[in-house]
Amino acid sequence: MLQNMSLADMNLVLNSKVVGAHLLHERFSDANAETPLDFFIMFSSGATVGGNPGQSNYNAANAYLQALAQHRRTKGLVASTTHVGAVMGIGYLARTHFDEQLLKVYDMGKLAERDFHTLFAEAIVSGRCALGQEEGNATRMSVTDMSDIEVITGFPVFEAKNKNYFKLWDNPRFGHLRTPENSLSHVSEGLSASSVSIKERLRAAATVDEAKEAIIHGLAQKTRDILLIPADQSVNLSAALLDQGIDSLGAVAVSGWFSQELLVDIPILRVLSGASLEDLAEEAVKRLPRDALPLIVPDLEGCQPEASEGSTSQSSPTSSSANFSLTSRKHSVESAGSSVAWHGGGENQASTTTLNRHLLSLGQQYSWKLQQLLSHDPTIFHNTIAYFFEGYIDLQRLGTAVDEVIRRHEILRTAFLANPAPNTRDDVHQVILDKPTWSLKCTEVANEAEAREAMKQLHEEPYDLESGRPLKIVDFHWSSAHRHLLVVAYHRLAGDGVTTSLLLSEISALYDGAVLPATVPQFSKIAMRQRADYEQGQLDADIAYWISQHDNNNNNVVPVMPVLGLPHCRSPERSNGPPSSWSQHTGVFRLSPTVSAQVKEAVRQQKVSRMQFFMAVYASVLAKLTNKTSSSEAAAAKDDYIDDDRRTTTIGVADTNRATVEDMAAMGFFANLLPVHIETREKGGRSLSPFQQLGVIKKKMREAMQHARVPYSVLLERLPVVPSLQMPPKDWPHAPLFQAVFDYAGGGVESVHIGDAVITEQGGLQASELVSRERTPYDVVLEIWDDATRDPLVIVKLQSSLYGLEDVTVFYNAFIELLATYSADLM
Numbered sequence: 001m002l003q004n005m006s007l008a009d010m011n012l013v014l015n016s017k018v019v020g021a022h023l024l025h026e027r028f029s030d031a032n033a034e035t036p037l038d039f040f041i042m043f044s045s046g047a048t049v050g051g052n053p054g055q056s057n058y059n060a061a062n063a064y065l066q067a068l069a070q071h072r073r074t075k076g077l078v079a080s081t082t083h084v085g086a087v088m089g090i091g092y093l094a095r096t097h098f099d100e101q102l103l104k105v106y107d108m109g110k111l112a113e114r115d116f117h118t119l120f121a122e123a124i125v126s127g128r129c130a131l132g133q134e135e136g137n138a139t140r141m142s143v144t145d146m147s148d149i150e151v152i153t154g155f156p157v158f159e160a161k162n163k164n165y166f167k168l169w170d171n172p173r174f175g176h177l178r179t180p181e182n183s184l185s186h187v188s189e190g191l192s193a194s195s196v197s198i199k200e201r202l203r204a205a206a207t208v209d210e211a212k213e214a215i216i217h218g219l220a221q222k223t224r225d226i227l228l229i230p231a232d233q234s235v236n237l238s239a240a241l242l243d244q245g246i247d248s249l250g251a252v253a254v255s256g257w258f259s260q261e262l263l264v265d266i267p268i269l270r271v272l273s274g275a276s277l278e279d280l281a282e283e284a285v286k287r288l289p290r291d292a293l294p295l296i297v298p299d300l301e302g303c304q305p306e307a308s309e310g311s312t313s314q315s316s317p318t319s320s321s322a323n324f325s326l327t328s329r330k331h332s333v334e335s336a337g338s339s340v341a342w343h344g345g346g347e348n349q350a351s352t353t354t355l356n357r358h359l360l361s362l363g364q365q366y367s368w369k370l371q372q373l374l375s376h377d378p379t380i381f382h383n384t385i386a387y388f389f390e391g392y393i394d395l396q397r398l399g400t401a402v403d404e405v406i407r408r409h410e411i412l413r414t415a416f417l418a419n420p421a422p423n424t425r426d427d428v429h430q431v432i433l434d435k436p437t438w439s440l441k442c443t444e445v446a447n448e449a450e451a452r453e454a455m456k457q458l459h460e461e462p463y464d465l466e467s468g469r470p471l472k473i474v475d476f477h478w479s480s481a482h483r484h485l486l487v488v489a490y491h492r493l494a495g496d497g498v499t500t501s502l503l504l505s506e507i508s509a510l511y512d513g514a515v516l517p518a519t520v521p522q523f524s525k526i527a528m529r530q531r532a533d534y535e536q537g538q539l540d541a542d543i544a545y546w547i548s549q550h551d552n553n554n555n556n557v558v559p560v561m562p563v564l565g566l567p568h569c570r571s572p573e574r575s576n577g578p579p580s581s582w583s584q585h586t587g588v589f590r591l592s593p594t595v596s597a598q599v600k601e602a603v604r605q606q607k608v609s610r611m612q613f614f615m616a617v618y619a620s621v622l623a624k625l626t627n628k629t630s631s632s633e634a635a636a637a638k639d640d641y642i643d644d645d646r647r648t649t650t651i652g653v654a655d656t657n658r659a660t661v662e663d664m665a666a667m668g669f670f671a672n673l674l675p676v677h678i679e680t681r682e683k684g685g686r687s688l689s690p691f692q693q694l695g696v697i698k699k700k701m702r703e704a705m706q707h708a709r710v711p712y713s714v715l716l717e718r719l720p721v722v723p724s725l726q727m728p729p730k731d732w733p734h735a736p737l738f739q740a741v742f743d744y745a746g747g748g749v750e751s752v753h754i755g756d757a758v759i760t761e762q763g764g765l766q767a768s769e770l771v772s773r774e775r776t777p778y779d780v781v782l783e784i785w786d787d788a789t790r791d792p793l794v795i796v797k798l799q800s801s802l803y804g805l806e807d808v809t810v811f812y813n814a815f816i817e818l819l820a821t822y823s824a825d826l827m
Helices: 007-027 046-050 056-074 091-095 098-104 113-126 160-165 172-177 198-204 208-227 248-262 268-272 277-287 297-301 311-315 362-373 395-408 448-460 497-511 523-535 540-549 593-606 610-626 631-639 690-706 712-718 766-770 806-826
Strands: 041-045 080-084 150-152 354-359 382-390 414-417 429-433 441-444 471-478 483-491 584-590 648-655 672-679 740-747 757-760 780-787 793-799
Touching: 007 056, 041 046, 041 056, 041 113, 046 056, 046 080, 056 080, 080 113, 113 150, 198 208, 198 248, 208 248, 208 277, 248 268, 248 277, 268 277, 268 690, 354 523, 362 523, 362 712, 382 448, 382 497, 395 441, 395 471, 395 497, 448 471, 448 483, 483 497, 497 740, 540 672, 540 712, 584 806, 593 610, 593 806, 610 648, 610 690, 610 740, 610 780, 610 806, 648 690, 672 690, 672 712, 690 806, 793 806
Parallel strands: 041 080, 080 150, 441 471, 648 740, 740 780
Antiparallel strands: 354 429, 382 483, 382 757, 414 429, 471 483, 584 793, 648 672, 780 793
16 A cells, blocks of 8 residues: 555655644643634545545545544544545645546546535534533543544445446445436436436437437536526526626536537637527537437538638738738648657757657747847747745755656747758747756755845846747745745746646646646647638638627727826827837736625626626726826827727737637647727717626627637738738837737636745735736736635736836726725625
């Protein structure tokens, strides 16, 4: 049982659970205390009850917790243990993205956050003295009377159809969880639809309508389970799932249901985009494998969406600029990836060989072109993010975890070459190396100030992209390795914000000894799939949607947002010419607990996502501040095609661009920007009410997410933007397509830990010095870091050529004021 476990691995778990619990027991073991404890709850795992290979140390520690609970009860003290199942959407599984992998695991019960809260309440009750005893007169119990001090979760009903997946199927201890062998075995005359599996109903379907009905029936039952809808209440088939209370966790479950039951990929973002059960069923029936509908394959073929290649491109010609054409369809899909032998000149590459070479993704290709045209500033696409950790970190163990992450993800050992082999087109390629050419670097410094300065210097250092070093991870440590500044730095070609989150999560998990899935989706394959979709016309309908959103503007040109009416605005008429550099003033703020609680309640009552709520407030702030321009400024703005009739604003909404459950585990530069055209005022000029604005945002974001596959670079070529892409980027008077960006990041980045070390905020909120992301030409950027374990972090960025540093705080105060107004009006 312990053959493959070292003493260090054993003690790592025992020290935290056994020693920690014993110390707490000693501190709170007085049965006659003046203020006795209300509860003493210790967390165990369902794996302790059912067993799990490779976790003997974990299960042994949990067994001690159960014994300690029994010991306390024999002394008349409160105590209970909870054997917790897989808690989805929050905590460790969400941080490491294991919750997405567990969707396909049948023998593990899943809990939502609300279930976990209920479990905790039950543990409080079960840990009390026996019913009927008076307060303060605890009676000692014998071990045989203690069956109620354990609360066990994590075990689903064992359905016979999945018995091959249940390791405990034949274990008599769990026999009460099994369903009868023949409960779902066949379709017979008179058998109710509710007792027939979805696959059987589809095989028996004679028409497409019957197939849709079968999918709707199964999906409705899944929705009922997710939302805990009573049996006597119906599920609305035509209303958006988002409006019925499905959140991101529920969307993962819905997407997983399609994957498990139908082998159909329905993206998570599609569920969150406002689709109803009927919408999803209609999409799913078109994507079913042919053998799923043996009786209606010929009819189904007629339902497949027709390719629209040619129709869209004819109505929306691409830019004629030869120097800045990024997305030509001339490349064949077959040539997008092939093998090539290449050896670079990196110091560690003597034995490094090449696995494959691929064309860049569409987003990477645009970034590469920009970098060549902005060669005067080589650091413009550098991203450097640093986190303060407090607590001991074993640096050798950390290095091993980093090496394993590099091995797992090809993009972290990818070289970028202009011409990697003779007799090939003059294209840039990404070349995957079989071995990494970089690893974790650990540097001891004297103090925090020296670490901060070293981080700034690291940001300025160039990346050796040709040698396969697009990323750097450096640990600056002091105080005997108990204080750390962990820096994750990468070039835009190799990563994005989600990559950073995944990187930290995997490092944390591997450091703790977790076993990650053997295979992960790779960036190169997803990039090839995107190119194929574009070249074969699969994105034409999505492109047509974005064109339709911007074809009613004055002179058929995408409007330009006026300069905001902030007190230290340098040039309300953009008269200073193009900015010399894309530098921005940055401010970092934390929402107060009061405001955060108000937002949470307003979101719950309005049945919208937190992202939509924050975005609605952001749009209103932009409308309010652009309304402060003087009449002369408004006249100047009118020359730049400002839409004065409807007073709309175009906001670039950051999107992870990971469309499927599997893609969510992939690292690389996927990030996209969606040009969402938003109405902020009525035709008469009056601002929309909070309720109206939120309704506009919900509608627009639903539509946007349904067409989110189109890369930003493609839209720049297809839409009539100002400035034209024929103009060099360094001469742009403003960013094309939109000048305001909204970037919402949910998840648990701030709650990541490495061993015993946890992220802390040093020096208050001076995090702006520790987050040096790539520079952009946008006037204003609002980032929301929404970690469930903390109040949201708000980051405001203003273009330094337009605004003063003090304007950052003014903008934030305006945002907070409207946020409070929205929360109050919508509760």
